[in-house]
Amino acid sequence: MAYKVEYYIESTPTRVRLISRGVNCPSACVKCEDSYEDTYHIFFHCKTTIDAWNAANVWHLIAPSLNQFDNAPDVIFDILQKLSASQVESIVTIMWSIWKSRNLKLLQQVSESTVTILERAKHLLEGWRNAHRKQGSLG
Numbered sequence: 001m002a003y004k005v006e007y008y009i010e011s012t013p014t015r016v017r018l019i020s021r022g023v024n025c026p027s028a029c030v031k032c033e034d035s036y037e038d039t040y041h042i043f044f045h046c047k048t049t050i051d052a053w054n055a056a057n058v059w060h061l062i063a064p065s066l067n068q069f070d071n072a073p074d075v076i077f078d079i080l081q082k083l084s085a086s087q088v089e090s091i092v093t094i095m096w097s098i099w100k101s102r103n104l105k106l107l108q109q110v111s112e113s114t115v116t117i118l119e120r121a122k123h124l125l126e127g128w129r130n131a132h133r134k135q136g137s138l139g
């Protein structure tokens, strides 16, 4: 699990990463125009993201790791070590939804509310948990 999430974070095609691979695009954040869109910014530093973490009531779980680490993979690794499985599940699905929202804004100029971002994460998590439960009951 930890390995997969870290791999996912490492491979997220942020603008900073695309530029490092030679793609010609602006480096500014798609959502807030901060000058440097990397994974740390998208998932832990962008204002719209912090609003979502606060609304989901998990910012207090994430913030201590941000004081210790300054890059997204290390922060994620630390969170995975410290939190319960269900806390990790919510945080990972919210991250997925944040990334999805960022892509909608970039590709379709759609601005989503914090509520929309969290609702999508919640639906994904419910679906995932239901599927898991069914599998468990079959075995």
Ligand SMILES: [Zn+2]
Residues within 6 Å of the ligand: 029, 030, 031, 032, 033, 034, 041, 042, 045, 046, 047
């Ligand atoms: Zn931003």
